[in-house]
Amino acid sequence: MTPARDIRAEAARLRARFEEAGAVPLETPVLQPAEVLLDLYGEDIRGRAYVTQDPARGEMMLRPDFTVPVVQMHMSHGAEPARYTYAGEVFRKQEDHPERASEYLQVGYEVFDGSDAAAADAEVFALFAQVLAPLGLRAATGDMGILTSAVQGLRTTERRKAALMRHVWRPRRFRALLDRYSGRTPVSAHRAALIAGKVPAVEAPHVGLRGPEEIAARIDWIREDAAAGPLSEEEVALLDAVLAVRETCPFALDHLRDIAVDLPAIAPAVERLSARIDALAARGVAVETLDFEAAYGRTSMEYYDGFVFGFYAEARPDLPPVATGGRYDALTRQLGQGAEIPAVGGVIRPGVIFDLGGLA
Amino acid sequence: MSVKLGVPSKGRLMDKTFQWFGDRGVTLARTGSEREYAGAVEGIDGVELVLLSAGEIPRELAAGRIHLGVTGTDMVREKLSQWDQKVAPLEELGFGQADLIIAVPACWTDVDSLEDLDAAAAAFRETHGFRLRIATKYHRLVRDFLRRAGVADYQLVDSQGATEGTVKNLTAEAVADITSTGETLRANHLKILSDGLVLKSQATLFKSRAAPMVNGERETWDALREKLDLE
Numbered sequence: 001m002t003p004a005r006d007i008r009a010e011a012a013r014l015r016a017r018f019e020e021a022g023a024v025p026l027e028t029p030v031l032q033p034a035e036v037l038l039d040l041y042g043e044d045i046r047g048r049a050y051v052t053q054d055p056a057r058g059e060m061m062l063r064p065d066f067t068v069p070v071v072q073m074h075m076s077h078g079a080e081p082a083r084y085t086y087a088g089e090v091f092r093k094q095e096d097h098p099e100r101a102s103e104y105l106q107v108g109y110e111v112f113d114g115s116d117a118a119a120a121d122a123e124v125f126a127l128f129a130q131v132l133a134p135l136g137l138r139a140a141t142g143d144m145g146i147l148t149s150a151v152q153g154l155r156t157t158e159r160r161k162a163a164l165m166r167h168v169w170r171p172r173r174f175r176a177l178l179d180r181y182s183g184r185t186p187v188s189a190h191r192a193a194l195i196a197g198k199v200p201a202v203e204a205p206h207v208g209l210r211g212p213e214e215i216a217a218r219i220d221w222i223r224e225d226a227a228a229g230p231l232s233e234e235e236v237a238l239l240d241a242v243l244a245v246r247e248t249c250p251f252a253l254d255h256l257r258d259i260a261v262d263l264p265a266i267a268p269a270v271e272r273l274s275a276r277i278d279a280l281a282a283r284g285v286a287v288e289t290l291d292f293e294a295a296y297g298r299t300s301m302e303y304y305d306g307f308v309f310g311f312y313a314e315a316r317p318d319l320p321p322v323a324t325g326g327r328y329d330a331l332t333r334q335l336g337q338g339a340e341i342p343a344v345g346g347v348i349r350p351g352v353i354f355d356l357g358g359l360a
Numbered sequence: 361m362s363v364k365l366g367v368p369s370k371g372r373l374m375d376k377t378f379q380w381f382g383d384r385g386v387t388l389a390r391t392g393s394e395r396e397y398a399g400a401v402e403g404i405d406g407v408e409l410v411l412l413s414a415g416e417i418p419r420e421l422a423a424g425r426i427h428l429g430v431t432g433t434d435m436v437r438e439k440l441s442q443w444d445q446k447v448a449p450l451e452e453l454g455f456g457q458a459d460l461i462i463a464v465p466a467c468w469t470d471v472d473s474l475e476d477l478d479a480a481a482a483a484f485r486e487t488h489g490f491r492l493r494i495a496t497k498y499h500r501l502v503r504d505f506l507r508r509a510g511v512a513d514y515q516l517v518d519s520q521g522a523t524e525g526t527v528k529n530l531t532a533e534a535v536a537d538i539t540s541t542g543e544t545l546r547a548n549h550l551k552i553l554s555d556g557l558v559l560k561s562q563a564t565l566f567k568s569r570a571a572p573m574v575n576g577e578r579e580t581w582d583a584l585r586e587k588l589d590l591e
Contacts, residue, residue: 044507046499098442173509176510200469208527218471
């Protein structure tokens with residue numbers, strides 16, 4: 001047996017496990033229209049996905065993940081509740097890590113069921129924990145919904161909140177925006193002039209598609225923003241406190257409840273976390289020792305916006321995570337042009353299981 | 361066997377390279393007809409001149425098909441991932457200076473920095489229904505730069521020439537291109553963002569890390585290195 005055959009056999013076993021758990025097997029095309037993925041992930045995905053040209057269909061990508069095609073298939077002809085599984089190759093360029101695989105198998109389990117979000121989250125996590133139990137992995141969990149509700153609860157302009165929400169997945173720009181809104185960033189001479197009503201004189205004529213009214217509108221926003229006054233140090237500190245939460249589940253929950261006293265906007269999200277922890281415990285997950293990090297999942301390119309999780313081999317930091325997943329209601333909203341389907345799922349990499357000696 | 365030296369096959373870059381080597385006692389010349397890319401080397405034995413497009417030199421160095429090559433830093437960084445593991449820069453040659461920059465229409469009075477560009481891109485996408493277009497041929501460099509800067513809601517559109525004209529022609533909203541004096545940018549009513557310098561580039565002599573030196577090539581290389589006064 002070659003490793004490739006062993007890995008494929010492992011993938012088939014995993015998919016069979018997921019079918020036993022009630023999932024319907026799905027096949028999705030390897031070639032995906034690039035436009036959909038570019039609109040979702042932005043230009044960055046070109047650095048990670050293989051793009052190719054089709055004379056009739058335009059730019060196509062070799063499937064960088066299954067989530068998008070699975071969501072699309074479910075939205076076009078699925079009925080709720082639904083559980084799906086799949087096993088197949090995904091393709092990722094590894095420009096900075098040529099030693100990592102650029103083509104590997106993923107086996108997934110996705111749940112489209114809006115009746116009880118906590119139960120669905122727990123179902124996926126508990127299933128993965130059970131399947132991966134022989135490997136003795138460390139599990140990490142988080143919840144993007146706590147950070148996003150903290151942002152939504154800031155006492156500031158809607159425009160600032162929208163800008164922060166847009167960069168929740170880009171921690172550096174998010175921090176730069178917070179620094180700007182809280183007055184920590186010195187105002188540039190250019191911006192100061194705009195705020196003071198002095199638009200720089202330009203001899204050049206107008207060129208390009210972005211019209212004079214768009215330029216004028218943005219100058220108005222800059223002035224509005226200056227007039228709105230800074231975000232309070234207290235609120236920035238609360239946001240930092242949320243991001244710093246990193247404890248086992250019960251302590252993290254206590255800690256977040258304390259923060260919610262001063263930041264009541266996160267209370268509903270904290271109660272959802274509480275319900276999830278209960279649901280996990282009911283499924284036999286040892287929540288007393290399960291790690292929770294409020295900032296977990298912020299740098300992945302996925303569209304996770306609620307529960308997030310990953311399974312890691314602690315003794316092998318050279319390996320990518322064995323499994324990752326989370327809730328991606330926002331992705332279904334984007335792909336469904338407004339129609340939202342609560343969805344949670346995850347993928348396992350059988351190749352990494354093989355590197356760790358297999359499940360048997 | 362001979363030490364293979366890759367040099368740009370035409371234009372100012374070729375002339376300046378020939379001059380740089382000539383000043384150090386190594387005469388490079390094109391031979392044959394105007395259209396034939398063959399060359400000759402005088403002043404040292406065992407060096408073979410390979411005339412190539414400047415854009416192909418990084419690839420040939422990385423593959424080890426040439427030992428040495430003259431090209432711009434921009435080309436090496438754009439074409440090679442993990443470039444510093446594939447080639448070693450030996451000497452900056454003092455010509456071919458060019459900056460890879462991001463420029464927007466001068467009439468965008470609201471935009472001065474990458475932060476402004478990001479905010480303008482978000483509003484642009486909202487208004488026009490597609491991501492703000494930046495024309496360039498330096499896809500990797502520009503994408504990495506914008507990712508690190510946290511700019512979103514843009515798309516790169518390929519432009520292999522006359523890039524500055526794309527804004528006027530409504531095929532892009534902004535450009536990322538090489539400039540030396542900024543003259544072409546001004547003529548096309550564009551301005552450089554205050555923090556929009558992606559890379560400073562100049563013609564540089566690179567050595568391949570993949571091309572082995574055998575059968576006297578090392579001795580030739582030592583002699584060449586001495587003549588060129590390289591460390």
